Amino acid sequence: MNEPAATPPEPVIRLANASIGFGRQQVLSNVSLDIYPHQTVVLIGESGCGKSVTLKLVVGLLTPTTGEVYFEGKPVRRMRERELTAMRLRVGFLFQQAALFDSLSVYDNVAFGLRAKGGIADEAVRTRVRERLEDVGLSYKKVENQMPAELSGGMRKRVGLARALALAPDVMLYDEPTTGLDPIMTDVINELILQTRQKRPVTSLVVTHEMRTVQKVADRVIMLYPLARLKPGESQVLYDGPPEGLRECADQRVRQFVEGEARDRLSELRADNE
Numbered sequence: 001m002n003e004p005a006a007t008p009p010e011p012v013i014r015l016a017n018a019s020i021g022f023g024r025q026q027v028l029s030n031v032s033l034d035i036y037p038h039q040t041v042v043l044i045g046e047s048g049c050g051k052s053v054t055l056k057l058v059v060g061l062l063t064p065t066t067g068e069v070y071f072e073g074k075p076v077r078r079m080r081e082r083e084l085t086a087m088r089l090r091v092g093f094l095f096q097q098a099a100l101f102d103s104l105s106v107y108d109n110v111a112f113g114l115r116a117k118g119g120i121a122d123e124a125v126r127t128r129v130r131e132r133l134e135d136v137g138l139s140y141k142k143v144e145n146q147m148p149a150e151l152s153g154g155m156r157k158r159v160g161l162a163r164a165l166a167l168a169p170d171v172m173l174y175d176e177p178t179t180g181l182d183p184i185m186t187d188v189i190n191e192l193i194l195q196t197r198q199k200r201p202v203t204s205l206v207v208t209h210e211m212r213t214v215q216k217v218a219d220r221v222i223m224l225y226p227l228a229r230l231k232p233g234e235s236q237v238l239y240d241g242p243p244e245g246l247r248e249c250a251d252q253r254v255r256q257f258v259e260g261e262a263r264d265r266l267s268e269l270r271a272d273n274e
């Protein structure tokens, strides 16, 4: 007797033919992608192709003009305010500039979400803040009273990560987590992304330009292509597969991107401006 075929798990995040534009500029057109539980998916692509917009669609900060975005099977656009808030509390977000509250100390930044969630005793908040800061390699005693302006870029990113992890998120969204960091600190952040995933069954979507991040953390890579440069009928998702396949991809635009070759891009950019 044949074994019944295993049903694939429901995606945590699904974009189904999602399109969005701003004014006359169309940014995403008919983009479909599925992100499964506990996967780390890395989203790459040229500047301006819509990577950050994709992250904002996932948490309902933007709504597609056509198509649908689903979170655990539920269309984000149909969520009521309470559902949206509950969903966002389960999603940790590490922004490009760490987005710390400049007027709050490191302690208050990391405690912010826990306090906003409510129902957690001060002592438990303190323990959680200390643990998360130590997880990201920061000494609680040294940094708890520091203000964001006193921190280096790498420290800010790690405080941002500690803040996101304080709420024990089920989903982590990283928007260029290593931009502006030196190679060692870049690797520290990559290592933290990996460890976060090893410690907890988190589903992650990482936007990056760093090929080292791709190689280190990705289970799967999705490459988006700028809409304006697609040939008629092509999908905006140029690549969807394992990181090992990028360099052998039949599409030379994918190989060109990962190898960082400009080729004729400068003249194309000049022509665009004429």
Ligand SMILES: Nc1ncnc2c1ncn2[C@@H]1O[C@H](COP(=O)(O)OP(=O)(O)OP(=O)(O)O)[C@@H](O)[C@H]1O
Pocket: 022, 027, 045, 046, 047, 048, 049, 050, 051, 052, 053, 054
């Ligand atoms: N709220 C907005 N209003 C108007 N235009 C926007 C808005 N958000 C994004 N855009 C435009 O959409 C396009 C895609 O932006 P997005 O930030 O997603 O690019 P990206 O692929 O993340 O680029 P980068 O790698 O440079 O961060 C850009 O041209 C940007 O100017």
